[in-house]
Amino acid sequence: MAFWFTLFLFIGTTVLSALLQKKPKDATPSAAGDFQVPTAQEGRVISYVAGTCKISGPNVTWWGDLRVDPIKKKSGGFLGIGAKKVTVGYKYSLGMDMALCHGPIDALVELRIGDKVCPFTSSTIGSPEDYRVLTIDQPDLFGGDEKEGGIKGTVAFYRGVSTQQSDNYLTSQFGHTAPAYPGLCHAVLRGVYVGTSQYIKEWAWVVRKCPTPAGMNAAKANINGDANPVYIVLDLMQSAEFGLGIPSGRFDLASFQTAADTLYTEGFGMSLLLDADSSADTVLSEVCRTVDAVIYTDPSTGKWTIKLVRADYVAGNLLEVTQDDLLEEPEFSRASWADTLNEVKIEYLDRTANFQDRVVQAQETANYAVRGELATETFTFKGISNAAIALKVAVREMKTHSYPLAQFKLVVNRKAWNLRPGSAFRLTWQPPSGPAWSDMVLRVTNIRYGALDEGRIEIDAVEDVFAVASTAYADPGGTGWSDPIAPPVAVSAQVLVEAPYWLVGQERWAMAMAARGDGTTFAAEVWVDEGAGYFASNDLTNMTPSGVLAGSYPAKTAAMDSTGFTIAAGARDMARLVDESTDAAGRNRGDNLAYFADTGEIVGWTTCTDNGDGTFTFSGVLRGVLDTVPTDHSAGARVWFLSEGACTTKETAYPSDLTVTAKVLPRNPRGTLAIGSAASMSLTTSSRAWKPYPPANVQINALGYDSWPTTTVGDAAFTWSHRNRVTQGTGTNLVAQDTAGAYTQEGDYTLEVLVGGVVKRTFTAETGTSKTYTAAQRIADNADGTKAVQLRITPVNNGLTGTTRTTPGVVMTGLGMTLGQHLGGVQG
Known part of the structure; x- marks a missing residue:
């Protein structure tokens, strides 16, 4: 039975209980912790480990001893004669001290750097133990010199034993004796080669510590790599260093050992990493909630006692x-x-x-x-x-x-x-x-x-x-037959969108889309109010398939993204889209279009796959078609599959821009939803069909969106290709983002260079297909070399502005800018 009690620690406590409470809103411990990246933070708490945990965010207490070595290759000559060595990159080595957790830990289980497991050999130094030398020889872990290098060197790994000494390497770097840090598990990188990138990859340490409090059976501490939860409770309550400091004489140790034996027999261990401030009641309550236990002070003995809630009685x-x-x-x-x-x-x-x-x-x-x-x-x-x-x-x-x-x-x-x-x-x-x-x-x-x-x-x-007893599940009584089809309910979601040129030509139309709110709605009426009250203006003959993203969908994908995106479980009418899957020709014709409501991006898709768990994946996605551009979409963003369910708000085009107000009234075999029960929605048109298309095939230094770098050395050369709504026409094949094409420009562009999100340079009436932002301009515009650069391109024609395109950010690097600034993320 899930019977756990929140712990309130105060003298004279008789009982500490709260049956079946919800999970505390406080920071909750886990085996991965709260910190996921290295930090350099004075005053940060020292992490506590129980069981097997991954420390992805060690606290970097020092870094230095930076060494940069050029990578040279022969170039030129004939058959090797007359070839010269040129520098094609650099290797970076440095020293670092990473504080990990309270010790002593039992073992270093694994070292992960970036997204890879980094093998190492280990040997113990000192008797009694001082530290362990980790020897890493993986220079090609990230692709070698041709890519991002690897890892090579030695690491002094201190388990946090009481006998560990000051690190000689740190002493040599400090110029005075470095602290020994007894009781602290930390790792010292001794001038380790860390790769060819200016950005050090994440070092994640998988460590194991199964505490055995005084008076407890050490053989019951490790449960399949997890710590015995009862020992975790005692460790936290007894320790004066990182816990409550309650003397061991205040505990009924027999009750704790009995509970620990039971959990050991059940194979029920836990792994916790506490790397942020947490109250005692939050942590201890989480342990008790997990194993179904209660902690209290026994009034007859005055001692802390633990009891597991089990079927252990007659x-x-x-x-x-x-x-x-x-x-x-x-x-x-x-x-x-x-x-x-x-x-x-x-x-x-x-x-x-x-x-x-x-x-x-x-x-x-x-x-x-x-x-x-x-x-x-x-x-x-x-x-x-x-x-x-x-x-x-x-x-x-x-x-x-x-x-x-x-x-x-x-x-x-x-x-x-x-x-x-x-x-x-x-x-x-x-x-x-x-x-x-x-x-x-x-x-x-x-x-x-x-x-x-x-x-x-x-x-x-x-x-x-x-x-x-099993008889508890008695029939609560029949309610009699009722009609399985209920009256229609309001739509679960709805939207108005101004139609693009490709769909309607140079006319002004508003499109309505709506997702049904139940399983019996098969169509809907669209009612519009143009100032004199609502009137029936059109029919939505198919409710629009719609759902929300199960995960984020970034802008930086291939123009024809073979992977695509996934719609979360619970979406309406996804199954019918499986049969609408098409081939490349159908996708390019625009047979299947989807509209992302958060940014307005329109995509073409090829295949809908039922994943069997309520989710559906759409693959073969043509990004940012028509007058839209690829954009980032967060998990939960709504997607409308307009090709399978959309209609215009009325049967005639609007002569001028206006605000359209509409309601959607679902219809099922029991009737049509009353107009008073339907929510209204509005759209202010903006002559969308007249606006110029944004440029496509946008690149930086010849790299497109699918390989857009986070950093670039030297100048940032942006290029793009023109698009033209009139030339591309209506109902014609969709044009992919990475297609250069030979379209003439419609109007001109306004270009803005942003540094750290702030506009630094503006260029108007641009008609070309490139703009270079030089390293000199970058330094002049902002001395902080860590800030990313973006180019914002806005098409302009006859006073109308089309969809603005803002490139992903890129940090411009090179001598005089950011070289070495980000190593470890601690300097500055």
Whole structure:
């Protein structure tokens, strides 16, 4: 049963409980931590590790000893005769001290640099141990000299033992004796070659620490690479260095060892990385929530005690509270079936998948039979590291949430003096009305013992799920037959879009799209208000397939993106798009168009694939067609598949720009939605069909969007190709972004150079297809070489401006600018 208690730590605490509370809003520990990139931050907390964790954001306490070596190659000559060596790049080496976590850790399990596992050999220095030398010989890890180099050199890895000494390399760099940092796990890069890029890649350290608090059995500390959760609790409560500093004599160690033995037998370990300020109650409550435990001070001993909530009793042997023991009429309540669940999903951090989020689920068919509908919820347990334990927790949570458990407030005599938080007992009681309770097993969630001379104990209790009989799933009673088709409901989403030239020529039209809000709507009426009230103006014969992105979709893809994007589960009418999949010819004809509502980008797509989990992937995507450009789209952005469901707001074009107000009234076999129940939407037209097309085939130093660099050395040479709406025509083949073409310019361009998002230079009435922003101009415009440069291109014709195109940012580097500034991200 999911029975956990929030921990409030104060002297004289009798009981600390909060049954089945939601996950704390505070920072929640996980095996990956909160920091995901290296930092150089004074005063940052030292990370705490329990189990096997990935430290992706070590605190860089020092870096220096930078060395830059040229990479030279022979060039020119004939058959090698007369060839000269030229510099084609540089190798970067440096020293660094990365503070990782409290020690001593048990082992360094893995080293990941960038997105790659970096092999190393290890040897121990000193007896007793001082540190371990990691020898790395991977100069081609990132492609060698031809690409981003690799890693080569030695690292002094200090596990955080009490005997470790000052690092000789750091001492030589500081000019004085470096601190020894006993008890701190840290890694010292001793002039290590880190690649050919000016930006150091992320170093992620996978370390293992399974603490064994004093008095505990060390053989039960490591549970399949995870730490014993009970030992985590003791470690945090007892440590004066990073915990609460409670003396070991204040603990009922026998109860802790019993609980630890149980978790070891269950194979139930946890891995936690605490690398940000967290309160004790947040962390300890998360552990208790995960393993289903309660921590309290026993009033008879005054010692901290732990109890796991398990089916570890014989009902007939439990204390029985009867009518004679009750001093007041009990307060009783039971949740409704509407508050229960029949599907539970558990999100956890999978160690075998590089600490990525994974989900498992459990279902309860009996509850589904009672409710007649799916009721699901996702619970997050970031301390769980493997699917086996996640499945156990899913079954536990499913059992708890699938039945409406009874809750009681009882006032009893001193017979209940020996009950504690988490204790199970029996209740026999005849309520004023309804059936009697006989031998109902309850679980204590909170208990107040009162004064000894009062002779009364107040108990909060909940029906114990382990004792709920299978007969609990009784039919709640039939409701009789009802029409399976309900009256129409409002659309789930709707939008108005001004039609582009390619669809309608040089006329002014507004298009309406709407996603149905139920499964029976098959069409809709469009009503428009032009100032004199709403009137029926057109019909949407097919509701528009629409959904939201399951993940982000960046602008920087190939012009014909073979991978495409994925629509999240729950979208309407995606399945019918599978049959609309086409070939390259159909895509280029514009058979399948989609509209991204967040930026207005229109794309053509080739194939719709049903992924089997409610999501659909659209591949073979032609980016930024017609008068739009490729843009970044965040997860959750809405996508409209307009080719399969769109109509104009009325059957005649608008003579001039105006604000169009419309409503969509869904229709199903039961009728049409009342106009008063439909939400209105508005669009102000802007003569879109008259506006010039934006340029395409935009490149920087001959690199297109799919290979757009984050940095470039020297000048930034931007080039592009003209587009022309009239020449390209209406209903003709779509033109890909990377097609050069031979189109004449329609009007001219306004060019703006942005540095760090601020306009620094503006060029008007430009008619060419290139603009070079020199390194000298960059230095003159802003002395901060770390800021990215962008080019904003706006087409202008007859006073109308088309879609503005802003390139991705690029940092201009080179001698005199950013060389070496970003190494480690710490200088400056």
